[in-house]
Amino acid sequence: MGGPAWARLSQSELARVAAAPVPGAQAPLDLRVTDALTGQATTLGQVLAGHPALLLPVDYTCGNVCDPMVSMSADALAATGLAPGDSTLVLVGIDPRDDAAAARRMLADTLGERAASVRPRALIVSDEALARLTGALGYNAVYDPGTDSFAHPAAALLLTGDGRVARVLSPLALTGRDLRFALTEAGEGRVGDLADRLALLCYGYDAARGVYTPLVRRILTVAGLVTILAIGVLILGLTRLARTRAG
Known part of the structure; x- marks a missing residue:
């Protein structure tokens, strides 16, 4: 394979990929979503139900590191020792072509029987709802038509019960102890420092250099x-x- 076949997105396009919420960023609780597991229409506020949540934007048919992100996030959440009702792992699909069946397949493939103990919520949203959510959270992904994939931050956004962004975390570096501490803070309504830009990407190749x-x-x-x-x-x-x- 030659260089042009690897180099899909330019460096300037990759520079737009970010999880950089502004201070005071808040997810819209009235956002209309569909629960992929039940097929029921609901709102993000009803999904949170006043509890802190680890919000993980993912591509349900991702061929890169979305699966490990979901698996490691679930493991870290289980390792906190917190009851499932005290916090929630919420997945939001960023590919508008993915349906509820794709979301269910991802959960089955990545979590298997562990899903019963973690009780993740996998959400499907419309294009308009996704744009509203990502805009409010300072989250930006870029679609690569050459590989039919999304370059997006390998990021999890920790939300307080009222939807405010408390922290931006790397789901590939979470421990149960650290996540428990962060969830406890978020449960108390405390918001951490949001100044750091998360640099890790979920994208198979470095588009500028044609390498992983x-x-x-x-x-x-x-x-x-x-x-x-x-x-x-x-x-x-x-x-x-x-x-x-x-x-």
Whole structure:
């Protein structure tokens, strides 16, 4: 594959990708949404139900790191020790072509039986509702028609019960302890520092250089190391078994 086949989005286009809510940013609680699990129309305010939530904008058919983001967010939320009703993992689809079935498939593939304990909410929104929500949250994604994918922040927005943005978190670096602390603050209505721009992207290739982004490269590196370690353990086990049988 040549460089032009890799370089889809320009550096200026990627620079527009951001999760940078302004101080006082608040999600519109009257936003009309559809619950992908029940098919019922509701509002974002009814989904939050006055409790803090980890809002995760995702592409339900993403081929990059949306699945790990959902899985790690669910694991961190479960590790907080908080009751499911005390906080909520809320997914919002950013691809207007994805339907409720795509959202359900993502949850089944990434969480499986864990979904029963975390009780995530997967939402489908219209183009207009999505634009309103992302505009209020300072969240911007860019569509790449060349790869039929979205370059979007690998970000989770922690909301207070009344919809204010308390923090912007990386779902790929969450721990149960840190998330519990952040949720406790959000439950008390406290808002953290929103000045930092989250730089990690969910996008398979660096469009400017035609290589994997640092985030995806790190994930692939870890996966490769785990594979090598597993092979080494297998070889060691087979060697010991052969020696045992020979003896």
